[in-house]
Amino acid sequence: MTEVTIHLGGKMNHQPNQEPRGMTRRRFLANSGYAALGVGAMPAFLAACSGTSEPEHQLELRTQGIGTTVLDSVLAQFTAETGIPATGTQVGFGEMVPLWIQGGYQDQWDVMEAQGAQIAPLVEAGTLQPIKVADITHWDALLEVFRVPGAAGQDGDGHPFTQVYTQEARDSGALDEVWVVPTVWNGDSIGYRTDLVGGELDSYAALWDPQFAGRVALFNSSLRAPMEVLATFVGTGEYQTEGTIGSPSRNDIDFAIDFLIERKRDGQFRLLWDDFGHAIEILDTGEVALMNAWEPIVREVAARGKPAVYGTIKEGYNMWFHGIALSADSPNYDAAVAYANFWHEGFAPAEVANQGYMTPTPSVAQAALQGADSPNAGVNAWDYWYNGGGRDRGSVDDIASKAAWWWQFPAESEYLESRWQDFVAA
The missing domain is CATH 3.40.190.10 (Periplasmic binding protein-like II)
Structure with missing residues (x-):
């Protein structure tokens, strides 16, 4: 940190302090015993009797x-x-x-x-x-x-x-x-080097395209690539989700993760990235040609003089x-x-x-x-x-x-994370 x-x-x-809104179970358990005994009011009572007030x-x-x-x-x-x-x-x-x-x-x-x-x-x-x-x-x-x-x-x-x-x-x-x-x-998209991919890209499908095998990086998060898989195939009409793209069902999750594992075994992905600085370096040096990225990554690579673009994606943004x-x-x-x-x-x-x-x-x-x-x-x-x-x-x-x-906490988040770890380990 x-x-x-x-x-x-x-x-x-100084502005008048406002009490915390709502009573959570945690706060009730922490406070109820003292409140029942009236201890919480004692300092104010003593201060009033002595003609002084609590410090602001x-x-x-x-x-x-x-x-x-x-x-x-x-x-x-x-x-x-x-x-x-x-x-x-x-x-x-x-x-x-x-x-x-x-x-x-x-x-x-x-x-x-x-x-x-x-x-x-x-x-x-x-x-x-x-x-x-x-x-x-x-x-x-x-x-x-x-x-x-x-x-x-x-x-x-x-x-x-x-x-x-x-x-x-x-x-x-x-x-x-x-x-x-x-x-x-x-809205997150894909970042890529136009000099390395040969032109403009307008779909998440580029991440799975065999012509870029071994030159793709994915963000190491269960909330990103699986949804991009679903958006790709919903966009082409080849798949219809049971849930939503942001909160997929277990069957939707299995469809996306199984696809990612298959593409990984075919050598599609160069690496998974976690660190902002590392992501900049791999796109800047050309170790990868495209990645699902954050916009500041692409902006920094472009500032270094490389033809880096943040894609306009037809399926829509994350x-x-x-x-x-x-x-x-x-x-x-x-x-x-x-x-x-x-x-x-x-x-x-x-x-x-x-x-x-x-x-x-x-x-x-x-x-x-x-x-x-x-x-x-x-x-x-x-x-x-x-x-x-x-x-x-x-x-x-x-x-x-x-x-x-929109990024969210999916209903099947635990299952999604467990299947993502299957992909990471594959």
């Missing part, structure tokens, strides 16, 4: 997430604007949920900058408290795909809408509380988002809300734009993005990333309209 600590000067603006809680922000969102520059600017000290811990994607559930949410962090697929297990473990929509300044400026039921761009499981709001908020129709406030999003999720035990609700609001404004969206990451509040951040640079000299970040003035896959609307599935 890499820890980035920003503890800058400036007076902290001083807000702070302690956040955890991957290195592409937990950034020292963003935390420093947040502290400069709000006066709230901020501490960030960078961890690997696969470590985020285990470290949080194993106790990090209780005393290490207030916020996880969580990916949408991670929300379900965090909620199931009782480690989150809801955030009130009314506290999010620019909520109505969020893209409809995140906040409106049935909006264009949602997948067959209703994601990301169903990942964002609490079950109670959805069932009641009030839509007044969320588990996560979206901050960045994108969509995802990250956002602010709040610890069930955090005393810093107001700091977390301030941080979520900060991410919707100009500085943070401009800071991550050249990674290919987009804000869910483009109308709010537009002015800052128009004043920021892009990879192309003379083209600002707004025109490049949002209007399609240089991005391989067109405008933000082009990408948002081509969702094949």
